[in-house]
Amino acid sequence: MNEQLATLSTLLIYGSIASYVVAMVGFAVDLSGFGKGADPNRRRKAVGIAMSTSWLGLIFHVLAVVLRGIAADRVPWANMYEFTLMSTMFTMAVFLVVNRYKDIRYLGVLVALINVVALFVAILLLYVGAEGVQPALQSYWLVIHVSVATLSTGLFCVGAAMSVLQLIRGRDERRRAGHRAEGASDEGPAGADGDGSRGAAHGGSGGAVPAAGAAGRASSLATRSASTAARSAEPETVPAGAGVAAVETIDVGGEEPEVLPARATFWSRLLDALPSAISLERLAYRLNAVGLVGWTFVLITGAIWAEYAWGRAWGWDPKEVVTLVVWLIYAAYCHVRLTTGWNKRTFAYFSLAGFAALMFNYYGVNIFINSLHSYSGI
Amino acid sequence: MSTYTPEGLRGTSSSGGSRRPTPPAKGLGLRGWLRWSWRQLTSMRVALLLLLLLAVVALPGAFFPQRRVNPHLVNQYFEDNPTLAPLLDRAYMFDVFSSPWFSAVYLLLFTSLIGCIVPRTLAHIKALRSAPTRVPARFTRFPVRSQRVAHADPAQVGKALHAVINRRYRTTVGTETREGQQVRTISAERGYGKETGNIVFHLALVGLLVVTAWGQFVHYRGQAMVIEGSTFVNSALDYDSFEAGALFDPESVEPYRIRLDEFVGEFTVDAQPRDFTAHVTLFEVGGDSSAETIRVNHPLSVSGSRVYLMGNGFAPDLTITDSSGQVAHDGPVPFIPADNDLGYTSTGVVMVPDANDGERQLAFNGSFLPTAVQADDGTYLGSAYPEPMDPVLVLQAYTGDLGLDEGMPRNLNVLDTTGLEQITTTQDGAEVPLQLELRPGQTAELPEGQGTVTLNDLPRFVALDLRYDPAPLWQGIFAALAFGGLVASLFLPRRRVWVRLFPGPQGTTVVHAAALARHDDPGLRAELDRILAVLPGQGPKE
Ligand code: HEM
Numbered sequence: 029m030n031e032q033l034a035t036l037s038t039l040l041i042y043g044s045i046a047s048y049v050v051a052m053v054g055f056a057v058d059l060s061g062f063g064k065g066a067d068p069n070r071r072r073k074a075v076g077i078a079m080s081t082s083w084l085g086l087i088f089h090v091l092a093v094v095l096r097g098i099a100a101d102r103v104p105w106a107n108m109y110e111f112t113l114m115s116t117m118f119t120m121a122v123f124l125v126v127n128r129y130k131d132i133r134y135l136g137v138l139v140a141l142i143n144v145v146a147l148f149v150a151i152l153l154l155y156v157g158a159e160g161v162q163p164a165l166q167s168y169w170l171v172i173h174v175s176v177a178t179l180s181t182g183l184f185c186v187g188a189a190m191s192v193l194q195l196i197r198g199r200d201e202r203r204r205a206g207h208r209a210e211g212a213s214d215e216g217p218a219g220a221d222g223d224g225s226r227g228a229a230h231g232g233s234g235g236a237v238p239a240a241g242a243a244g245r246a247s248s249l250a251t252r253s254a255s256t257a258a259r260s261a262e263p264e265t266v267p268a269g270a271g272v273a274a275v276e277t278i279d280v281g282g283e284e285p286e287v288l289p290a291r292a293t294f295w296s297r298l299l300d301a302l303p304s305a306i307s308l309e310r311l312a313y314r315l316n317a318v319g320l321v322g323w324t325f326v327l328i329t330g331a332i333w334a335e336y337a338w339g340r341a342w343g344w345d346p347k348e349v350v351t352l353v354v355w356l357i358y359a360a361y362c363h364v365r366l367t368t369g370w371n372k373r374t375f376a377y378f379s380l381a382g383f384a385a386l387m388f389n390y391y392g393v394n395i396f397i398n399s400l401h402s403y404s405g406i
Numbered sequence: 407m408s409t410y411t412p413e414g415l416r417g418t419s420s421s422g423g424s425r426r427p428t429p430p431a432k433g434l435g436l437r438g439w440l441r442w443s444w445r446q447l448t449s450m451r452v453a454l455l456l457l458l459l460l461a462v463v464a465l466p467g468a469f470f471p472q473r474r475v476n477p478h479l480v481n482q483y484f485e486d487n488p489t490l491a492p493l494l495d496r497a498y499m500f501d502v503f504s505s506p507w508f509s510a511v512y513l514l515l516f517t518s519l520i521g522c523i524v525p526r527t528l529a530h531i532k533a534l535r536s537a538p539t540r541v542p543a544r545f546t547r548f549p550v551r552s553q554r555v556a557h558a559d560p561a562q563v564g565k566a567l568h569a570v571i572n573r574r575y576r577t578t579v580g581t582e583t584r585e586g587q588q589v590r591t592i593s594a595e596r597g598y599g600k601e602t603g604n605i606v607f608h609l610a611l612v613g614l615l616v617v618t619a620w621g622q623f624v625h626y627r628g629q630a631m632v633i634e635g636s637t638f639v640n641s642a643l644d645y646d647s648f649e650a651g652a653l654f655d656p657e658s659v660e661p662y663r664i665r666l667d668e669f670v671g672e673f674t675v676d677a678q679p680r681d682f683t684a685h686v687t688l689f690e691v692g693g694d695s696s697a698e699t700i701r702v703n704h705p706l707s708v709s710g711s712r713v714y715l716m717g718n719g720f721a722p723d724l725t726i727t728d729s730s731g732q733v734a735h736d737g738p739v740p741f742i743p744a745d746n747d748l749g750y751t752s753t754g755v756v757m758v759p760d761a762n763d764g765e766r767q768l769a770f771n772g773s774f775l776p777t778a779v780q781a782d783d784g785t786y787l788g789s790a791y792p793e794p795m796d797p798v799l800v801l802q803a804y805t806g807d808l809g810l811d812e813g814m815p816r817n818l819n820v821l822d823t824t825g826l827e828q829i830t831t832t833q834d835g836a837e838v839p840l841q842l843e844l845r846p847g848q849t850a851e852l853p854e855g856q857g858t859v860t861l862n863d864l865p866r867f868v869a870l871d872l873r874y875d876p877a878p879l880w881q882g883i884f885a886a887l888a889f890g891g892l893v894a895s896l897f898l899p900r901r902r903v904w905v906r907l908f909p910g911p912q913g914t915t916v917v918h919a920a921a922l923a924r925h926d927d928p929g930l931r932a933e934l935d936r937i938l939a940v941l942p943g944q945g946p947k948e
Contacts, residue, residue: 159674159678167703277552277553277554277555278551278552278553279551279552279931279935280549280550280551280552281548281549281550281551281921281930281931281934310926310928313926317896317897320892320896321889321892321893321896324888324889324892325889328885328886328889331881331885332882333703335878336703336704336705337702337703338714339627339705339712339714339716339871339873340873341878341881342618343474343475344467344472344474344475344502344503345475346467346468346469349464349465349467349468350465350468352461352464353461353464353465353468356457356458356460356461356464357458357461359457360454360457360458360461362896363450363453363454363457364454366925367450368450368451368454385461393468397468397469
């Protein structure tokens with residue numbers, strides 16, 4: 029009975045991989061449609077199929093994880109194969125859930141690709157049978173610690189994918205803006221930031237407000253609120269006796285599309301369909317910040333669990349060391365992001381460095397380094 | 407690089423971890439340089455550098471085995487890389503976390519942290535007590551702003567706006583004169599919790615470091631092997647190994663006793679361990695006794711200390727007589743299972759210093775196999791299963807001088823054969839080392855009447871690890887504070903809203919409003935819209 033369930037779980041994973049492959053192709057066809065200059069307002073059939081198959085894949089994926097847990101009679105995240113199932117499940121879930129609030133379908137190809145590769149590696153190289161676990165792993169702290177670790181991994185993963193797109197998009201923007209206005213959009217101050225100390229530099233009635241250009245060609249993939257109204261006359265005071273009609277409703281602010289000259293190559297049209305590097309960076313930061321909170325929780329619960337299982341909260345075991353390094357990099361990332369007005373590209377490099385450390389922590393430490401976390405007997 | 411200005415510190419130059427320090431002019435002397443270095447150290451840029459540096463200097467600790475974590479692996483490394491290892495050792499690669507530079511980096515980082523956070527805390531306390539900032543002269547410099555006309559007089563509009571803003575914001579209402587007009591203003595601020603969270607987070611990190619260090623100073627830790635039926639006393643003398651911090655107070659070792667009544671191990675059919683339970687009786691100092699269990703992940707807590715179950719195995723109970731027929735040894739001896747051997751192939755040493763009145767001492771070493779596996783020729787290959795399905799004790803025997811009086815520290819699980827002579831036997835005309843094979847209840851004789859060995863029974867033993875460290879509770883508290891602070895700091899919105907109400911014609915009011923947030927705040931525009939939605943007599947927005 030249990031073996032059948034475990035087999036069924038594996039079959040579901042194959043089904044999930046197949047769905048993600050279809051989704052990946054769908055997302056790619058959709059993107060290349062933009063490259064070929066298709067009407068951004070067309071019915072995007074390919075992306076519709078891609079989204080449906082992504083959801084289908086996720087449903088298979090969740091079922092596979094649940095069956096795995098039933099087959100092993102414990103929570104299904106106790107070995108590398110299962111960690112991968114969980115992390116990729118969360119990666120897809122984070123992508124799909126975020127997408128309900130903000131259109132990020134442009135990220136679909138990357139997310140589906142990552143999932144397909146990671147799941148293949150898991151099935152081919154990391155597979156182990158659904159069995160019970162050694163005593164040190166039997167703890168409710170394991171349940172909390174590892175599930176949050178895989179969730180954070182999912183968040184960091186989508187964040188890193190976002191940073192990759194940001195870099196590609198930013199490079200394109202810079203190239204296009206020419207060296208005339210080096211990185212006008214890529215290197216601006218960190219958003220609406222700095223308690224006015226920065227924005228103040230732009231003062232002056234009707235003066236240049238960052239990024240508050242006239243509504244240009246709305247980016248076609250990302251839905252945005254183009255709430256900007258014309259700011260032709262925005263008086264700072266109301267002259268005595270002025271007619272009411274002279275002052276209409278004026279609203280400034282919110283996210284605004286930037287204007288870029290239209291171009292004609294496949295690549296350029298495709299990239300034009302993406303949100304600006306600034307918006308991508310902002311999304312990446314938001315995902316990574318939530319990921320950092322999760323990772324902090326992972327560090328703390330890991331220490332508590334180690335206190336119970338091994339009689340010390342912190343013992344500089346390789347896994348602990350690299351987990352701390354991952355945390356330090358993402359903490360430094362938040363520091364840089366919150367306290368400096370550095371180039372946005374730098375933030376993306378931090379985000380990717382953090383993710384690289386995370387991947388090393390996962391594959392490198394588990395496979396190549398002798399760690400308590402990979403021990404098998406008491 | 408643009409510099410970061412902490413809340414409330416703008417315009418002051420006294421303190422804070424944020425200005426870009428300018429090097430002192432020549433001739434400022436030592437004080438000037440110290441001051442400059444301090445500013446450097448507490449600057450954001452250096453803090454960042456140190457944070458990343460800490461990550462970098464910690465990494466080798468993951469690549470090279472660490473003495474404090476696993477000394478055996480370090481020895482192994484020396485054997486495998488005889489030329490490289492000493493060089494690495496000189497570079498502290500096997501003691502990364504006690505290396506001078508690791509300590510330097512984290513101490514500097516925390517100094518920087520304190521230098522940065524204390525002024526911020528003071529500034530924040532001041533900000534908490536003062537009213538929101540005054541309304542800025544120009545609103546056009548703010549990216550989020552609005553102008554509306556409300557069909558009601560400024561007093562009414564002001565009241566309505568104040569009512570809605572005041573729900574979530576701290577507000578001050580005022581008036582000013584602009585171009586001869588009396589203008590009402592509202593200044594509002596919310597999200598002090600963001601800065602509070604940030605400060606709590608950073609201070610909690612300092613707290614975490616301090617309590618951890620304190621724990622290191624006062625802690626003690628000991629290891630002991632306890633055999634079924636025997637009792638262990640919590641006292642430095644009764645431990646096989648004992649270590650304590652620099653400020654360790656011997657009074658903190660309470661002499662309670664623990665008797666191991668029974669040990670139960672559960673294994674799957676393919677020898678995977680599933681559950682270990684030590685059933686013990688705890689005799690407390692006051693005279694109370696109680697039945698307790700110690701399991702992996704479930705240590706026993708006794709008056710501030712915790713007892714962990716770290717290992718287990720078999721302790722064959724042996725009776726050994728010498729050439730005079732007198733019992734020279736009677737009792738169980740722990741045999742230690744090999745690392746990662748699922749079948750519990752165990753090795754051990756039995757020393758009999760009392761044999762023959764100490765003249766010709768006896769010693770044995772060998773293996774204990776709970777479920778023996780034999781090759782076709784009868785040699786023992788190992789153990790297939792951790793439970794005693796077919797237990798065999800295989801021993802080699804030695805005689806001579808054990809050298810125990812020399813007081814040399816020795817590994818009790820490895821027999822030092824200097825001064826000993828292996829006892830042999832004749833087999834097919836050749837002289838071969840004697841090998842005794844014992845199953846429970848069996849007795850084997852040593853050749854030439856040198857004595858007998860009887861395997862009586864197979865009690866289990868457990869390896870207990872006892873630790874006294876008052877830090878974990880406090881570490882937990884500070885970790886929770888850090889976590890809460892981080893969440894508050896990252897996700898609470900920090901917003902300011904300003905409103906100016908100009909009297910318009912025919913009893914209307916022209917409303918100017920601006921909003922500002924700390925960091926990206928996608929909800930800022932919506933927030934201002936929400937506030938302005940209460941304006942009386944306003945037409946629907948397009
Ligand atoms: C152990 C070392 C440190 C760690 C792990 C750390 C971690 C963090 C993290 C994760 C954040 C983002 C979340 C938050 O705002 O609370 C942050 C923000 C911040 N940290 Fe640190 N930090 C450290 C040391 C320092 C030092 C030495 C300084 C001062 C020089 C500092 C000043 C700040 C400031 C100003 C912010 C931004 C607050 C804001 O604008 O929201 N931190 N830190």
